Amino acid sequence: MNTRATEQRETRGERKERTRRAILDAALSLSSDGTFAALSLRAVAKEVGIVPTAFYRHFESIDALGLALVEESFVSLREMLRDVRRNGPALDDIIDGSLQVLVDHVHAQREHFRFIARERAAGPLVVREAIAHGIELFERELALDLARLPGTERWSSEDLQILSNLIVNSVVATAEVIISSGPEAEQAVVDRTRTQLRMVLIGALNWRSRLP
Numbered sequence: 453m454n455t456r457a458t459e460q461r462e463t464r465g466e467r468k469e470r471t472r473r474a475i476l477d478a479a480l481s482l483s484s485d486g487t488f489a490a491l492s493l494r495a496v497a498k499e500v501g502i503v504p505t506a507f508y509r510h511f512e513s514i515d516a517l518g519l520a521l522v523e524e525s526f527v528s529l530r531e532m533l534r535d536v537r538r539n540g541p542a543l544d545d546i547i548d549g550s551l552q553v554l555v556d557h558v559h560a561q562r563e564h565f566r567f568i569a570r571e572r573a574a575g576p577l578v579v580r581e582a583i584a585h586g587i588e589l590f591e592r593e594l595a596l597d598l599a600r601l602p603g604t605e606r607w608s609s610e611d612l613q614i615l616s617n618l619i620v621n622s623v624v625a626t627a628e629v630i631i632s633s634g635p636e637a638e639q640a641v642v643d644r645t646r647t648q649l650r651m652v653l654i655g656a657l658n659w660r661s662r663l664p
Contacts, residue, residue, distance in 0.1 A: 472510045474500045476524065479517055480563045487574045488518050488567070518571070518579040525564035526586040529557050534593065546597075547649045551642055554623060558630045569628040587624060591616040601657070608661040615656050622648055 478499035483491050493514055497504045511517045532553045558565050572583040595616040598604055604612065626645040630638050 475510055488571050489576050515578045519582050522582040525568050558627050565627055565631050591620045603657040611661045
């Protein structure tokens, strides 16, 4: 009786959102032992407990489901990294703060990071392109932040982008290693990345771009 009353109070929009969430979670779970490309609509529907045709009330296709997972994986991390850098801390604080945010987020959203790490190399083309675009957005935002650091005033936008690409690639690679590492190995990976980033930035801040 209580369950029925709860169901009656739940709006149509709330039910739809709950089912959509269940589909996203099922897709993450089912693809964890393989690749998203091998995932079938019927398998997802069965896992959620809906008929296959009901899937289309939430996503146009399996590819659209994959894109939703990519977006979900990137949005919260982008917001947290932006918060770290918004306060304009010193160079070391940017590195340490961003790495700590990354580690915390990997632990909190491990399945999403596994999805990104796996699918950026082996996923369907549309999913790989979306992941590449998400990483590119990180690079653009970081390039803007780097332009505010003392010593980069006369850097070209191209050189800022190159440095940003180096940093983001290092951070992405670190996240992928953390996913498969134990606590002791994880700390060693983070320490190595911190040193690498400091070396890169210290050297980069002595760089002089060839400006027209």
